[in-house]
Amino acid sequence: MNDDGYAVLAEGLQKRYGEKRALDGFDLTVRAGTVHGLLGPNGAGKTTAVRILSTLIRLDGGRATVAGLDVARQAREVRARIGLTGQYAAVDEVLTGRQNLEMFGRLFHLGGRRAKARAAELLEQFDLTDAADKGVGDYSGGMRRRLDLAASMILTPAVLFLDEPTTGLDPRSRGDVWDSVRALVAGGTTVLLTTQYLEEADRLASRITVIDRGRSIADDTPDGLKNRVGGDRVEVVVTERSDIPRVVKVVARVSDGEPEADETELRVHAPVTDRVGALTDVARTLQDEGVRVEDIGLRRPSLDDVFLRLTGHRTEKEAAA
Amino acid sequence: MSAFDLTGPAGRGRVYWALADCWNVVRRGLTHYQRQPVNIAWQLGFPILSVLLYGYVFGSAMRVPGGGDYQDFLMPGMFVMTMAFGFINTATVVVYDSTKGVIDRFRSMPMASSAVVAGRGVTDLIVACAELAILMLTALVMGWRPDGGWEFVAAFGLLLWLRFALIWLGVWLGLLVPNPEAAGGLFAVAFPLTMISSIFVAPQLMPDWLGRVAAWNPISSTAAATRELFGTPVGGGDSWVERHALLMAGVWPVILTAVFLPLAVRRFQRLSR
Numbered sequence: 001m002n003d004d005g006y007a008v009l010a011e012g013l014q015k016r017y018g019e020k021r022a023l024d025g026f027d028l029t030v031r032a033g034t035v036h037g038l039l040g041p042n043g044a045g046k047t048t049a050v051r052i053l054s055t056l057i058r059l060d061g062g063r064a065t066v067a068g069l070d071v072a073r074q075a076r077e078v079r080a081r082i083g084l085t086g087q088y089a090a091v092d093e094v095l096t097g098r099q100n101l102e103m104f105g106r107l108f109h110l111g112g113r114r115a116k117a118r119a120a121e122l123l124e125q126f127d128l129t130d131a132a133d134k135g136v137g138d139y140s141g142g143m144r145r146r147l148d149l150a151a152s153m154i155l156t157p158a159v160l161f162l163d164e165p166t167t168g169l170d171p172r173s174r175g176d177v178w179d180s181v182r183a184l185v186a187g188g189t190t191v192l193l194t195t196q197y198l199e200e201a202d203r204l205a206s207r208i209t210v211i212d213r214g215r216s217i218a219d220d221t222p223d224g225l226k227n228r229v230g231g232d233r234v235e236v237v238v239t240e241r242s243d244i245p246r247v248v249k250v251v252a253r254v255s256d257g258e259p260e261a262d263e264t265e266l267r268v269h270a271p272v273t274d275r276v277g278a279l280t281d282v283a284r285t286l287q288d289e290g291v292r293v294e295d296i297g298l299r300r301p302s303l304d305d306v307f308l309r310l311t312g313h314r315t316e317k318e319a320a321a
Numbered sequence: 322m323s324a325f326d327l328t329g330p331a332g333r334g335r336v337y338w339a340l341a342d343c344w345n346v347v348r349r350g351l352t353h354y355q356r357q358p359v360n361i362a363w364q365l366g367f368p369i370l371s372v373l374l375y376g377y378v379f380g381s382a383m384r385v386p387g388g389g390d391y392q393d394f395l396m397p398g399m400f401v402m403t404m405a406f407g408f409i410n411t412a413t414v415v416v417y418d419s420t421k422g423v424i425d426r427f428r429s430m431p432m433a434s435s436a437v438v439a440g441r442g443v444t445d446l447i448v449a450c451a452e453l454a455i456l457m458l459t460a461l462v463m464g465w466r467p468d469g470g471w472e473f474v475a476a477f478g479l480l481l482w483l484r485f486a487l488i489w490l491g492v493w494l495g496l497l498v499p500n501p502e503a504a505g506g507l508f509a510v511a512f513p514l515t516m517i518s519s520i521f522v523a524p525q526l527m528p529d530w531l532g533r534v535a536a537w538n539p540i541s542s543t544a545a546a547t548r549e550l551f552g553t554p555v556g557g558g559d560s561w562v563e564r565h566a567l568l569m570a571g572v573w574p575v576i577l578t579a580v581f582l583p584l585a586v587r588r589f590q591r592l593s594r
Contacts, residue, residue, distance in 0.1 A: 054429050055428075055429065056425055056428055056429055056592075056593065057592075057593050057594060058593050058594065076431055077431075079429060079430055079431040080431040082429065084425075084426065084429040087422070090421045090422035090423050090425075090426060091423075091426075092349065092423055093421070094352075094353045094356055094357060095349065095352060095353075095356065096356075099352060103345060103348070103349050104426075104430070106341075106345045107342055107345050107346075107427070107430055107432045108430060108431065108432070109338060109341075109431070109432075135356065151426070
């Protein structure tokens with residue numbers, strides 16, 4: 001790896017398509033041996049960034065190294081050290097799972113015998129042994145994606161790019177893919193994961209870069225990002241609108257900020273530091289005062305909240321809802 | 322991290338790996354036919370059906386200018402048509418690989434990028450040999466009797482030479498069209514283009530202007546040249562291009578390659594933009 005312990009380093013990346021700036025001074029640093037999330041809505045530039053870093057397209061400006069190698073000048077060397085899975089790298093649907101892995105193994109210059117052995121190993125590791133000799137066309141979405149991951153792991157790459165690896169998968173298959181990713185990282189691989197699923201970045205990544213309109217607008221831990229929106233909040237939902245002013249008063253006593261009331265959803269919430277103490281205090285006081293409470297709890301801000309706070313606009317999914 | 326030796330475990334050179342990569346891409350292509358034998362049946366079905374239809378149904382009503390057996394005229398035409406339609410198969414596979422991301426995976430790997438296209442070409446030529454062999458057997462069963470010897474081999478070579486030139490048209494179109502469905506539409510364009518040639522009907526029997534276009538169709542030269550080499554030079558015209566069929570059957574593929582190979586390569590390089 002290079003001297004700084006960074007597996008991926010990008011400085012001021014530029015990529016234009018006609019008038020459109022797909023990347024506009026994009027920066028990224030990914031520490032070796034970690035999962036790094038690249039989070040942003042559709043069209044933010046995630047895929048363009050991954051395609052540049054995996055040598056599929058040329059950059060117009062800036063500089064990037066992967067595993068210490070320059071992606072523009074040492075493309076071939078970079079390719080021997082990376083894996084790519086996701087929207088844009090696929091497996092052959094006519095061949096069987098085993099034939100796919102053996103073919104890719106030979107194309108990674110393992111030689112026939114080692115390619116065969118490595119294919120068998122990977123089929124086992126990704127739980128595909130039973131389906132190994134079936135055509136990939138008959139695989140489920142989750143199996144296909146696991147085979148895709150296995151094909152990226154033939155040389156045990158230093159850096160693995162996962163471009164929206166769980167898009168279009170059902171929750172169970174998504175969980176399977178997540179388990180596979182965790183196992184890979186345990187084996188020492190650095191993972192750069194792009195996703196629109198905020199939950200996915202939160203679950204897998206130890207650090208997240210938020211990208212919007214071709215620029216990185218934040219780089220932090222998942223918790224750090226949440227703290228930017230404010231920490232935990234206590235939240236009370238009442239049944240009667242007339243109770244709201246009383247609840248605001250009660251909540252204000254335990255909060256270190258200004259309570260906010262939502263008249264239509266009958267909801268009052270406020271930031272707190274002593275989470276459990278505040279919650280018990282509010283619950284007891286409301287009970288003593290005889291206020292009828294629909295729901296009471298602590299809420300950690302979601303990454304959707306983070307995105308709204310950072311960019312001033314919602315993620316695509318939210319906007320569509 | 323240990324340095325990965327790019328030339329491979331045995332320290333072999335770049336040329337060795339370019340050839341090895343090409344061969345592995347060929348193996349993949351041939352495995353497709355092995356796993357889906359019905360595909361090759363489809364590819365052969367149309368020419369065989371055409372041989373039967375034109376040979377038996379229309380055969381008796383068709384005449385060859387200057388006399389001669391229509392079957393001697395038709396069979397080489399069928400071989401040429403099969404080679405000509407081959408570019409659709411090339412395009413279909415390429416458009417599939419590029420839209421489904423298989424080409425991107427190849428490009429993200431430390432393999433020779435030339436192997437992606439070269440492997441496709443070699444696969445198509447091997448398949449073309451198999452197609453020609455099966456069609457010629459069908460023709461022999463129906464009573465077609467060509468001359469043997471080196472002329473036969475030369476005719477076979479000219480047919481493959483045409484197929485080779487059209488690989489680049491197929492690769493270029495495959496990278497150009499947006500989806501596999503659009504590649505299916507290529508047949509609608511290719512069919513009339515092969516009809517306006519000397520494959521089924523001699524150009525002299527067409528309206529004057531159409532006959533001239535048909536005579537200059539590159540595949541007409543290959544058809545006329547192979548008729549000559551099979552020892553059945555029937556239905557030839559007397560325009561310059563028809564009198565020099567052997568020469569032009571060699572030259573046309575050079576021109577086609579000169580046009581479409583650079584286009585295909587440029588299109589392939591544009592994938593990195």
